[in-house]
Amino acid sequence: MANYLRQFQLPQPYTFYRGGYINQGILAYETWGELNEQGNNAILLLTGLSADSHAASHSSNDTAGWWEFMIGTNKAINTKKWFVICASSLGSCKGSTGPCSQNPTTGNPYRFNFPDLTVEDIAHSAVLLCQSLGISQLHTVIGPSMGGMTALALILNHPNYTRHLIHIASGMTSPPFSTAIRSLQREAILKDVNFNQGYYSVDSWPEEGMKFARKIGMLSYRSAREWNERFPRSLKKVPDQAFGIEFPVESYLEHHANRFVHQFDPISYLYLSRSMDWFNGHSYAAKGQNPLIQKGLETALVVGAHTDLLFPTDLQETIHQLLLGSGCDSHLTITDSIQGHDAFLVDKTTFSTLIEKQLERTSQ
Amino acid sequence: MANYLRQFQLPQPYTFYRGGYINQGILAYETWGELNEQGNNAILLLTGLSADSHAASHSSNDTAGWWEFMIGTNKAINTKKWFVICASSLGSCKGSTGPCSQNPTTGNPYRFNFPDLTVEDIAHSAVLLCQSLGISQLHTVIGPSMGGMTALALILNHPNYTRHLIHIASGMTSPPFSTAIRSLQREAILKDVNFNQGYYSVDSWPEEGMKFARKIGMLSYRSAREWNERFPRSLKKVPDQAFGIEFPVESYLEHHANRFVHQFDPISYLYLSRSMDWFNGHSYAAKGQNPLIQKGLETALVVGAHTDLLFPTDLQETIHQLLLGSGCDSHLTITDSIQGHDAFLVDKTTFSTLIEKQLERTSQ
Numbered sequence: 232m233a234n235y236l237r238q239f240q241l242p243q244p245y246t247f248y249r250g251g252y253i254n255q256g257i258l259a260y261e262t263w264g265e266l267n268e269q270g271n272n273a274i275l276l277l278t279g280l281s282a283d284s285h286a287a288s289h290s291s292n293d294t295a296g297w298w299e300f301m302i303g304t305n306k307a308i309n310t311k312k313w314f315v316i317c318a319s320s321l322g323s324c325k326g327s328t329g330p331c332s333q334n335p336t337t338g339n340p341y342r343f344n345f346p347d348l349t350v351e352d353i354a355h356s357a358v359l360l361c362q363s364l365g366i367s368q369l370h371t372v373i374g375p376s377m378g379g380m381t382a383l384a385l386i387l388n389h390p391n392y393t394r395h396l397i398h399i400a401s402g403m404t405s406p407p408f409s410t411a412i413r414s415l416q417r418e419a420i421l422k423d424v425n426f427n428q429g430y431y432s433v434d435s436w437p438e439e440g441m442k443f444a445r446k447i448g449m450l451s452y453r454s455a456r457e458w459n460e461r462f463p464r465s466l467k468k469v470p471d472q473a474f475g476i477e478f479p480v481e482s483y484l485e486h487h488a489n490r491f492v493h494q495f496d497p498i499s500y501l502y503l504s505r506s507m508d509w510f511n512g513h514s515y516a517a518k519g520q521n522p523l524i525q526k527g528l529e530t531a532l533v534v535g536a537h538t539d540l541l542f543p544t545d546l547q548e549t550i551h552q553l554l555l556g557s558g559c560d561s562h563l564t565i566t567d568s569i570q571g572h573d574a575f576l577v578d579k580t581t582f583s584t585l586i587e588k589q590l591e592r593t594s595q
Numbered sequence: 596m597a598n599y600l601r602q603f604q605l606p607q608p609y610t611f612y613r614g615g616y617i618n619q620g621i622l623a624y625e626t627w628g629e630l631n632e633q634g635n636n637a638i639l640l641l642t643g644l645s646a647d648s649h650a651a652s653h654s655s656n657d658t659a660g661w662w663e664f665m666i667g668t669n670k671a672i673n674t675k676k677w678f679v680i681c682a683s684s685l686g687s688c689k690g691s692t693g694p695c696s697q698n699p700t701t702g703n704p705y706r707f708n709f710p711d712l713t714v715e716d717i718a719h720s721a722v723l724l725c726q727s728l729g730i731s732q733l734h735t736v737i738g739p740s741m742g743g744m745t746a747l748a749l750i751l752n753h754p755n756y757t758r759h760l761i762h763i764a765s766g767m768t769s770p771p772f773s774t775a776i777r778s779l780q781r782e783a784i785l786k787d788v789n790f791n792q793g794y795y796s797v798d799s800w801p802e803e804g805m806k807f808a809r810k811i812g813m814l815s816y817r818s819a820r821e822w823n824e825r826f827p828r829s830l831k832k833v834p835d836q837a838f839g840i841e842f843p844v845e846s847y848l849e850h851h852a853n854r855f856v857h858q859f860d861p862i863s864y865l866y867l868s869r870s871m872d873w874f875n876g877h878s879y880a881a882k883g884q885n886p887l888i889q890k891g892l893e894t895a896l897v898v899g900a901h902t903d904l905l906f907p908t909d910l911q912e913t914i915h916q917l918l919l920g921s922g923c924d925s926h927l928t929i930t931d932s933i934q935g936h937d938a939f940l941v942d943k944t945t946f947s948t949l950i951e952k953q954l955e956r957t958s959q
Binding site: 343406407408409410411412414415417418419421422424439443446447449450454455458459461462473474477478479480481484501505508540543 | 707770771772773774775776778779781782783785786788803807810811813814818819822823825826837838841842843844845848865869872904907
C-alpha cells in the first residue's frame, strides 16, 4: 500500500451483486481539492480497466497521474473549485481488495474464490466511499471506458445520487467485437502454463500470457489511422531469428507489453475484463422501455471518437438518445481524434475543452 | 495429392525473389473452361492466404469451391466463355511445394529451410504455370486479399502479361494495423510448445497456437457491424468452468478455430502471412514516381468494402489513383457490404454483379 493512498473500509460482509461476499474489503482512493460547505462540488472519477486511483499528482505524491493534464489547479477539472475522488476499482490490484488480496478467513489469496465481479459492484463500493466522505449527492460522475459502464451502473442502481454525467468512450453494453477482443485477452492469460489456474507466483509469473493479452488489447486502443502515421514502412529491421521482430509496429507492441506485464495482476485482469462483457444497461428495463428514466440526471455529456473500435459511436448515440428520452439535457460529441479508444488519454486539447465546458455549464 | 489436382513442375532449380531455391517444385492447380484458339480468354485467379486451387466444382470434383457462386457455366465468371486457372500458392500446403514438403536433397521436410517466400514468388510461379498452358498473355488477373498483392506483384514484375486487373480487398502494402494482427497470429503459432521450432508432427500438433491464430484473424475477417446483427447479447450461457465459453461470439470463434486447426500447415501459415507484410508495391518506383506506369494494363476494377478492417478503403483509393495515373482505365467501387474483409466470399450479389460487368466491358 503506497503511503499516499487513503483507505476506505467497506462494510462487512460486503455482498456482491451476483452473490458472494468478502470481509475486510477496502478501497484505495485519492482526492484532490476540498469538499465545500454545501457539499455540492464533488466529482467522482471512475476508471478504465487498468487505471488506478492516481489520476493526477497531488501534495502527497508528485508523480504524474493517468489524467494529469485534466485534473489540477486551473485545469479543466479545476481542483480549486471541485472536490475530486478517484478509487482503484474494487477487484483491481492497485490497493483495493481483489482476487490477489489475502482472504482473511483462509490467510491465502482469494484467487478464483473471489466473488464474481460486476461493474455494479465497482459502482456500489464507490458510492459507499463517497457517502463515507460526507457526500450526500455527487455533482458529477465521470467515467471513461470501463468507467463509463460503471457510471451507468451507478446511475441505474443509485438514482439521484449524481446530478450530472460525463460519459466517455463507453456503452450500455459491450458489442460482440469488443467481447471477442477481451475474450482472446483472457484466453491468452488462462492458457499460459505459468498461470496454473491462478496459482502463479512472482517467480513463475504468466508473463507470456500477460504480454500477449496486452498486445491483443493494443489492437483496439488506438486506431489504424494513427498507426499509419506513426509507423513508417521503411524502418523494418532484420530480425535476430526466424520470424522475430521485424516491423516497427511489432517493436511497439513488444515494448508496451513488456511495460505492462508486471504492472497488473493476472486474475484481477480476468475479473475486471469479464465485468465489462457482463454489463448490460438495457437489462434494467423491459424491452422497449428506457432504463435511464427517472434516475434524476439533470445533464450529461456523452463523448465518443469516430476512430474508437472498442466502443464505436453507435453506442454513444444510443446512450444519448436514452438520456434525451429520459428528460436529461444530454449533449453528444463525437470527436475526430485519431487516437481511437484512447483519445481521452491523449487528445488533450479536445477532451480538456469538452469537459471544462460541461463543468462550466453545470456549475451555475 | 488429391486426384483432381493437376501438377505443374516448376523449372529447377527454382530461384526465389529474396534468394534461395528449391528443386522438384510443383504447383497444384485446377482449370475451368477451355482456352480458345486465339488464346485470349484466360483468367488467372490468385487466392487469399488460406484458400487453395479448388475455387469451384468441376467435372473431376463436384465439391463446392471457395468461390462456387462466382465461377461456372453462366455464372459471373462464365466458364463457357472463359478459361480459368487457379493454383494453390507456392509455399502453401495444398498440393503445391511449401515448407512442409519434402526437400528432395535431404529427404526431410524443409521446415524453416524453405526459402523466404514473397508474393513475388507466388506471382512468378503462377506466370510460369500459365505460360506452360500456352497462354502468352492473360485476359484478366483476379486477386482478392493476398491474391490482390500477388496480382500487383505479377503486374510489376511481368509487364504486359495481363491486359486487365480485378483487384479486391487488398493494397499496395500492408498497413501497420494489419501487420500487427498477422504478427500476433504468427506469435501464437510460434509460441505453442508443440510448434517446437517447426518440428511438430500429426501427434504433437500446435493445435492451441493454430486455434488462437485463427481466432485473432477472425477479428479482422468480418466486421463489428455484422457481428452486432449475428450475436444477440441474450444468448450467453453458463460456462462449464471459470472463464469458460459464455458469450455467443466466443462459441463462434471456438467453432471456426476448431474447423481450421488441421486444415492448414503451421509453417506454411507463417511463410504466407509474412509474405503479405513484406510486400510493398511502392518500392518498385522511386519516391513520388508511379510504380504502375507502363505495365500494359488496359483496364482495372478495384474493389473495397467500407467495413474492411484489414485492407481499409484508402488502400484501394491509392491503387485506383496510381492506375489512373498510369493511363489505365480504372474503376473504383467501395461496397456497403457489412461482411468486412470477407465480403467477396459472402456478398454474392454485389460481387457477382461487379465482376460480371467488368468482364463484359473488357470482352468487346
